[in-house]
Amino acid sequence: MKLHINKWRSLWWSISLAVILAGIISMVISWQTTGYPLRPSLDFVGGTRLLLERNCSDADNCNKPIDINIVRDVAKEQDLGDSSIQIIADKDTGKDNGVLIRTKTLDVEKRTQLQNALSEKIGSFDPNKNQIDTVGPTLGRQLFTTGTTALVVSFICIVIYLGIRFQWDYSAFAIVATFHDLLMTVGIFSIFGLLFGMEVDSLFIVALLTITGFSVNDTVVIYDRIRENVKTHENVPFHEIVDDAVNQTLARSINTTLTTLLTLVAIFLFGGETLRNFALALIIGFTMGAYSSIFIASTLLAWWREYKGESRVTQTADSIDAPVDNS
16 A cells, blocks of 8 residues: 555644644743753752652551642751652552652752651651762753754754755755654653653753654655655656655664664663653654654655646756756
8 A cells, every 4th residue: 555645744744733832832831930941850950859768668657648738848948948849659669659859959968957857747768769869050051061062063964964965955854854853852851841740861962862863864765765766757746756755665664663662662661760761752752753754854855846846857867966056
């Protein structure tokens, strides 16, 4: 069965536009409420994070769920009223027996005072399960700057590479598709941040860099097939050439994406807390990369050729590979 992607291109574009708009709205809301478009971890903003879980081996210590209002009252008493507080599930029982507090940088004495005050109100904590992390604001800014610079440099290198390998319209829409994947991933994470308190750390920048490479690779495979088909199909509507190229590479794109996603799902489920958000970002980004290569980059190229009045291929094989004169 042949997939006619250009016939339904308005649908593909509408789906992408709806998700991107939802992400942008979420980032605006997050910016107004937290000062950041995404919920940043300590890696970027600095401060102290305390993950405290009650010791359920003690009798009657976990009989009642943790009241977040009590935790907020204790934080206010310790002059930490602006802290971010979440109730989390115990890893062993699955019940809400843990509390996650993100606050300004605390020294050992202040951390101990806070922990003791919470123990008196909600129960004793298990020292083997507690996690306390502190990151300085200077290091956080450095990580953000370095990661952002790496992402920008990678984009510039990709633009140069695509400009050399393809005609300018191929290159432009490949970049649009890549930017689409990054924006979708960032937008979805912003939504998750608002709904579930999901944070982004330095590994999120690494995930975006990986998504960029994967997305471009998938798009280049389809564009290569389009270019090859153009050489052998004169006087054929360009959108049909694009449809044929997508169908010829569809099995390869799906198989490559699925085999990669199987590994990432395993990491997400069994890789632990440190790698969970990283794996989730890759799952979203790789899925969007396969989607954009098939339904966005290809259909945009076909639409552009129709808009320019080049809906039928009349070039010879020699002219296809000739460099574009931009003068």
